[in-house]
Amino acid sequence: MKYKDTILVEVCRIMIPVIQLFSIYIISHGHLSPGGGFAGGAILGCSFIITHLVFGRTYIRKIINGNIIMKGMSISLIFYGLMKGYSFLSYDLHLPKIPTGTPGNIFSAGLILPLNIIVGIVVSLMMYFTFSLFLDGEI
Amino acid sequence: MELFSIIMLISLIVFSISISIVKDLLSTIIVFMVYSLIMAVLWQQLNAPDLAITEAAVGAGVTTFLFIAALKKIKGENK
Numbered sequence: 001m002k003y004k005d006t007i008l009v010e011v012c013r014i015m016i017p018v019i020q021l022f023s024i025y026i027i028s029h030g031h032l033s034p035g036g037g038f039a040g041g042a043i044l045g046c047s048f049i050i051t052h053l054v055f056g057r058t059y060i061r062k063i064i065n066g067n068i069i070m071k072g073m074s075i076s077l078i079f080y081g082l083m084k085g086y087s088f089l090s091y092d093l094h095l096p097k098i099p100t101g102t103p104g105n106i107f108s109a110g111l112i113l114p115l116n117i118i119v120g121i122v123v124s125l126m127m128y129f130t131f132s133l134f135l136d137g138e139i
Numbered sequence: 140m141e142l143f144s145i146i147m148l149i150s151l152i153v154f155s156i157s158i159s160i161v162k163d164l165l166s167t168i169i170v171f172m173v174y175s176l177i178m179a180v181l182w183q184q185l186n187a188p189d190l191a192i193t194e195a196a197v198g199a200g201v202t203t204f205l206f207i208a209a210l211k212k213i214k215g216e217n218k
Contacts, residue, residue: 035189
């Protein structure tokens with residue numbers, strides 16, 4: 001499933017890094033501006049889907065395969081559970097609080113930035129997983 | 140309401156009627172994508188930029204790709 005259209009391939013070669021950079025911007029500024037983990041992750045998953053559609057299945061399998069998807073989602077969910085559990089238990093057990101920087105900086109608002117990054121990873125891999133399962137019947 | 144939003148709303152009605160009229164399935168998918176994109180502009184006009192980003196990513200991106208994948212499966216079965 002490889003399209004030989006020159007315009008499509010060249011435009012995607014220029015635009016896909018821009019799309020991924022914009023999605024990383026939306027994820028990392030999720031606590032300061034509109035957007036967040038789900039919206040940025042959906043855009044990142046869209047860039048993976050475009051890569052699959054334009055450059056073919058064998059090209060994207062070198063970057064993302066089933067092993068990477070399972071490991072990425074599992075490790076992300078483990079860290080999500082650890083962070084949410086810490087913020088849930090730290091009030092009762094008097095654990096040290098997460099420092100909240102000055103409002104407006106990137107490294108502020110405590111645990112919201114790592115949680116946004118984790119949600120972005122999970123959503124992007126899930127979008128690509130659903131599409132690949134739907135198109136090829138396997139991952 | 141501004142004139143721009145009124146034009147957008149009228150074009151939404153036109154697109155949603157034309158989705159049910161057009162016979163070609165690929166054209167229907169593309170018109171549906173344009174409908175979703177205009178909906179994203181309208182969310183921006185209504186001061187909801189968070190919803191506009193999500194609508195543009197999910198409604199115009201992922202849904203279109205899933206519809207195109209389904210259309211490819213359907214045509215492969217027939218031919």
